[in-house]
Amino acid sequence: MATTLDVETERDEFERLVDGVTLAGDDREGIEVVASFTGEPLATIPAGTAEDVTEAVERAREAGKRWADRPVAERAAVFEGLAELILDRQAGMLDVIQAETGKARLDAFEEVIDVAGTARYYAAEGPGMLAPAKRRGAIPLATRVEERHHPVGVVGIISPWNYPLALTVSDAIPALLAGNGVVLKPDEHTSFTALKARELLIEAGLPEDLFQIVTGEGVEVGPPLIDSVDYLTFTGSTETGRAIAEQCGRNLIDCSLELGGKNPMLVLDDADLGKAVRGAVVGSFNNAGQLCLAAERIYVHESLREEFTERFVAATESLTLGTGTDWGIDVGSLISAEHLGRVEDHVDDAVEKGATVLTGGQARPEVGPYVYEPTILTDVTDEIALCTEETFGPVTAIYGVESEAEAIERANDTDYGLNASVYTEDSERGREVAARIEAGTVNVNDAYVASYGSVDAPMGGFKDSGVGRRHGREGLLKYTEAQTIAEQRTGPNAPPGPVPNEWYAKGMTALMRLLNRSPF
Structure with missing residues (x-):
C-alpha cells in the first residue's frame, strides 16, 4: 500500500516557507496551491505584483555587486556545499516536490540528482571557464589579446511546473556562479519547491538577497520581470516562448528558451x-x-x-x-x-x-x-x-x-x-x-x-524547440558579457608618420602572405 503524504504537516511547512521569504505583504491576494495527489488545498502563495518584481530585482542587483567581487573559487564553494546538502536533505525535498506535482518518488529523485550533478560540475569546471583566457592577436608577438567574462547583472528565470527543482536550481547555479543576482518566478503550481530550494542555497552559503523569488500569475509577474532584468531564462511552451523572445528583443536583452517538443x-x-x-x-x-x-x-x-x-x-x-x-x-x-x-x-x-x-x-x-x-x-x-x-x-x-x-x-x-x-x-x-x-x-x-x-555537453532545441543552451560551457558563459582586451606592444596599427601609405599596404600584404603560410 502506498504511503500518502501528511497534507496537514506539509501545509504547515509551506506556510513557514512563505512567511520566511516572500516580498508580498499581508494585503496581497493569495493563490491557492492544490495537492496533485488528492486535489485538496495545500496552502496559498502571494499574488506578486510589478512592485514586488522591482523590489526583488533591486535587492538582487545590490547583492550581486558584492557577490561578483568575491573570488570565483569562493563562489564555487557554495555549490560544492549544495551538491552534498541536496543529497543529505533529499527526503524533505522529495516530499515537497511530490506534494505539489503528484509525480512518483523516483521521478522526484531524478530532480535531486540533477541538481547535485549540476552543482558539482559547475563548482569544479566553472572557475576555469570564467578565468581570463589568452586569444591569438592581430599581429603575432606584437598584439596581446585576452578574453574576460563579466556578469550580466540580474538574471530572470521563469520556471515550469513539471520539474520545479531541476529547472529552477540547475538553471540558477551557473547564473549565480558567473557573479549574477537571480530573480525567479516559479510556476504557481510549484512555488513551494522553489522556496524550499532557496533555503538550501542559503544554508550552503549563498547570500540571502542574491536569489529572490516572486510568486504569482505569469501574466502579472512575467512582463515586469523581463522589463527589469539583464537576461531571461524560460522553460515552457513554444507559444509563450515566442512572446517572451519578442519582449526580450525589444529590451535588447539576451534570452535562453527551452520550449516544446514532439x-x-x-x-x-x-x-x-x-x-x-x-x-x-x-x-x-x-x-x-x-x-x-x-x-x-x-x-x-x-x-x-x-x-x-x-x-x-x-x-x-x-x-x-x-x-x-x-x-x-x-x-x-x-x-x-x-x-x-x-x-x-x-x-x-x-x-x-x-x-x-x-x-x-x-x-x-x-x-x-x-x-x-x-x-x-x-x-x-x-x-x-x-x-x-x-x-x-x-x-x-x-x-x-x-x-x-x-x-x-x-x-x-x-x-x-x-x-x-x-x-x-x-x-x-x-x-x-x-x-x-x-x-x-x-x-x-x-x-x-x-x-x-x-x-x-550543451542541451537545447532546434527549430521551434527553442534558442540557447543549458549545460556545459555554453550554459555558463551565456550569463556573462564577453570582453576583449587587446594590447598593441608596438604602438598603433597604422602607417608610421614618415612611411607612405602605399609602402605600408605592401608591407602588411607581405606580412599577411607570411601568416597565411604559417601553421599557427
Whole structure:
C-alpha cells in the first residue's frame, strides 16, 4: 500500500516557507496551491505584483555587486556545499516536490540528482571557464589579446511546473556562479519547491538577497520581470516562448528558451528489442509523460514492429500507478484537472478519427483525481492532432517504417527539434543516424538521460524547440558579457608618420602572405 503524504504537516511547512521569504505583504491576494495527489488545498502563495518584481530585482542587483567581487573559487564553494546538502536533505525535498506535482518518488529523485550533478560540475569546471583566457592577436608577438567574462547583472528565470527543482536550481547555479543576482518566478503550481530550494542555497552559503523569488500569475509577474532584468531564462511552451523572445528583443536583452517538443524514437531493424522496449517505457512514461524530452512518436522498422509492440504493451501494463511516497510506484499523477482534460481531449480526438488504443486511454480517478493511464496508440494519421502536437502526458504512438531513410525523414517532419533517440546494435550506425536527426540532443540506445545527464555537453532545441543552451560551457558563459582586451606592444596599427601609405599596404600584404603560410 502506498504511503500518502501528511497534507496537514506539509501545509504547515509551506506556510513557514512563505512567511520566511516572500516580498508580498499581508494585503496581497493569495493563490491557492492544490495537492496533485488528492486535489485538496495545500496552502496559498502571494499574488506578486510589478512592485514586488522591482523590489526583488533591486535587492538582487545590490547583492550581486558584492557577490561578483568575491573570488570565483569562493563562489564555487557554495555549490560544492549544495551538491552534498541536496543529497543529505533529499527526503524533505522529495516530499515537497511530490506534494505539489503528484509525480512518483523516483521521478522526484531524478530532480535531486540533477541538481547535485549540476552543482558539482559547475563548482569544479566553472572557475576555469570564467578565468581570463589568452586569444591569438592581430599581429603575432606584437598584439596581446585576452578574453574576460563579466556578469550580466540580474538574471530572470521563469520556471515550469513539471520539474520545479531541476529547472529552477540547475538553471540558477551557473547564473549565480558567473557573479549574477537571480530573480525567479516559479510556476504557481510549484512555488513551494522553489522556496524550499532557496533555503538550501542559503544554508550552503549563498547570500540571502542574491536569489529572490516572486510568486504569482505569469501574466502579472512575467512582463515586469523581463522589463527589469539583464537576461531571461524560460522553460515552457513554444507559444509563450515566442512572446517572451519578442519582449526580450525589444529590451535588447539576451534570452535562453527551452520550449516544446514532439520527440521521435527510432527503432532500427537491428535494434535489441529489450533495450528498445525499456527505452520506450522510460522515454514515454517517466514523470507521467510530463517531460519536454518525452518520446511521443515511435518509428519501428516493420520487421520488428509486431514483436516490439507486443513487448512494449506488456511492459506498459506492468507499470504501477499510484499517488504516494512509496518507491514502488512507477507512474504518478498529472499536475491538475485542467491538464488531465487536455490529455483526455488529445486521446479522445485521436480515437474519434480512427486511432487504435492498444493499452490505457482512460483516467483513473480511483487512484488519484488527475491520474491517467500510460497509453499506447497506433493508426495515428497525419490529420490527427496527436500526430503533430505535443500531448505532454503518458501517451505515445507507434508507427511502422520500411527503412532507415523513412524513419529519419519522418522523425524530421516536425516543427520541433528538442530530443530524439535511436536504437541499434551498430554503434557507428547509431551515431550516423543521430547526426542526421534535426534535434538538439539525440541519444543512442537511451531515452534522454544519456544526453541530459552529460552536463559537460550543451542541451537545447532546434527549430521551434527553442534558442540557447543549458549545460556545459555554453550554459555558463551565456550569463556573462564577453570582453576583449587587446594590447598593441608596438604602438598603433597604422602607417608610421614618415612611411607612405602605399609602402605600408605592401608591407602588411607581405606580412599577411607570411601568416597565411604559417601553421599557427
